[in-house]
Amino acid sequence: MSRWGRHKRQEEADAANAPAQAEAEDAQVSAWRSGRPKEKELTIDSRLTLRSGLRMPRFGLGTWQAQGGDCYQAVLEALKVGYRLIDTAQMYGNEAEVGRALQELQIPREEVFIVTKLTGREHGRVAAGHALRESLEKLKLPYVDLFLIHSPRGGLLIETWEAMLHLRDAGLTKAVGVSNFGPQHLRALQALGKELPEVNQIELHCGWHQKETVACCQELGIAVMAYSPLARGKLFGGPLRQVAWSGTEAGLCIRWALQKGYVVIPKSVTPERIRSNATVFQTSLDAVQMEQLESLDRGLCTCPAARAMDLPWAEVADRKPKGKGKGNSQPQARLPTRGETWVDALR
Numbered sequence: 515m516s517r518w519g520r521h522k523r524q525e526e527a528d529a530a531n532a533p534a535q536a537e538a539e540d541a542q543v544s545a546w547r548s549g550r551p552k553e554k555e556l557t558i559d560s561r562l563t564l565r566s567g568l569r570m571p572r573f574g575l576g577t578w579q580a581q582g583g584d585c586y587q588a589v590l591e592a593l594k595v596g597y598r599l600i601d602t603a604q605m606y607g608n609e610a611e612v613g614r615a616l617q618e619l620q621i622p623r624e625e626v627f628i629v630t631k632l633t634g635r636e637h638g639r640v641a642a643g644h645a646l647r648e649s650l651e652k653l654k655l656p657y658v659d660l661f662l663i664h665s666p667r668g669g670l671l672i673e674t675w676e677a678m679l680h681l682r683d684a685g686l687t688k689a690v691g692v693s694n695f696g697p698q699h700l701r702a703l704q705a706l707g708k709e710l711p712e713v714n715q716i717e718l719h720c721g722w723h724q725k726e727t728v729a730c731c732q733e734l735g736i737a738v739m740a741y742s743p744l745a746r747g748k749l750f751g752g753p754l755r756q757v758a759w760s761g762t763e764a765g766l767c768i769r770w771a772l773q774k775g776y777v778v779i780p781k782s783v784t785p786e787r788i789r790s791n792a793t794v795f796q797t798s799l800d801a802v803q804m805e806q807l808e809s810l811d812r813g814l815c816t817c818p819a820a821r822a823m824d825l826p827w828a829e830v831a832d833r834k835p836k837g838k839g840k841g842n843s844q845p846q847a848r849l850p851t852r853g854e855t856w857v858d859a860l861r
């Protein structure tokens with residue numbers, strides 16, 4: 515059987531098993547959270563099942579501030595080591611480099627999970643469609659796996675969220691989600707009766723546990739994706755040293771977040787670090803170590819983007835974004851009709 519045939523068969527088997535796997539994983543994650551021994555080990559290939567049934571890798575590479583050749587090399591290295599999720603964003607200006615690395619390695623499209631994010635300048639019904647189309651051109655992909663609203667700060671959230679759902683239905687992304695959304699933003703979407711995001715990507719690490727937002731996401735069935743999982747290096751050489759751990763401090767941070775059940779995306783452009791960050795699957799944390807890390811929560815905010823989580827819903831629900839994105843300057847286009855793609859509608 516061809517590689518593609520084998521892959522299709524595996525996908526069908528996975529789809530048939532999805533609910534059972536989701537249940538098994540729920541039990542597994544609660545065991546990991548408490549540091550109890552596990553029947554099934556976490557691996558670099560571990561995935562969680564989103565509400566829609568889409569399987570999302572638990573571990574991936576962050577690319578913020580990875581530019582040009584550095585970004586290209588980092589993505590190449592990560593994919594060779596076995597990372598299967600790459601997190602980029604329109605704002606990072608490196609989607610073309612991510613696309614170049616993907617093309618170079620020719621990994622079957624279905625095996626990699628590509629996340630990009632809508633920049634705040636392109637909020638709005640029409641602009642969001644233009645912006646995703648541009649991302650796909652840069653990435654040289656027919657679709658991304660997850661498209662996130664990067665931040666509530668871009669405003670016009672109600673119509674932007676509706677546009678995101680429309681883009682998902684049109685097949686340009688497998689799933690849609692948000693980033694830097696606080697509980698008040700998620701609850702407002704719920705109160706409006708909107709389909710809820712499948713993922714919320716927030717700053718989350720040993721120094722900031724985001725308990726309220728995590729609890730809200732868990733209640734609403736939204737997967738939590740932990741960004742800046744190394745606290746951008748701010749915890750290194752400090753309280754992490756109190757925990758007996760044979761690996762690196764970076765590894766300790768990553769392992770903690772994985773055992774808490776989050777999707778984790780450490781960034782590095784350094785080949786040795788990319789490789790060493792992926793060795794966290796060899797050792798697990800026990801209940802005592804997890805408890806020690808539990809006590810390090812200081813509400814340490816290391817990324818200015820995270821402050822958008824506190825914006826009042828009334829300020830971002832239908833306020834226009836600041837500045838003018840390229841998409842917003844395009845002539846107004848209609849929404850695609852059934853069976854039509856965004857590309858058709860925007861022509």
Ligand SMILES: NC(=O)c1ccc[n+]([C@@H]2O[C@H](COP(=O)([O-])OP(=O)(O)OC[C@H]3O[C@@H](n4cnc5c(N)ncnc54)[C@H](OP(=O)(O)O)[C@@H]3O)[C@@H](O)[C@H]2O)c1
Pocket residue numbers: 575576577578579601602664693694715716740741742743744745746747762764765779780781782783784787788790791817819820
């Ligand atoms: N949605 C949002 O608003 C948002 C905001 C921030 C981040 N993110 C996403 O989350 C990803 C990760 O967050 P982040 O980049 O802010 O920070 P991070 O992953 O917490 O930390 C990255 C920093 O740690 C260093 N590093 C990596 N591995 C290391 C190791 N083993 N030992 C020592 N230092 C190590 C990196 O240096 P080198 O690269 O020089 O190796 C880099 O300076 C981003 O890249 C981005 O994809 C999203």
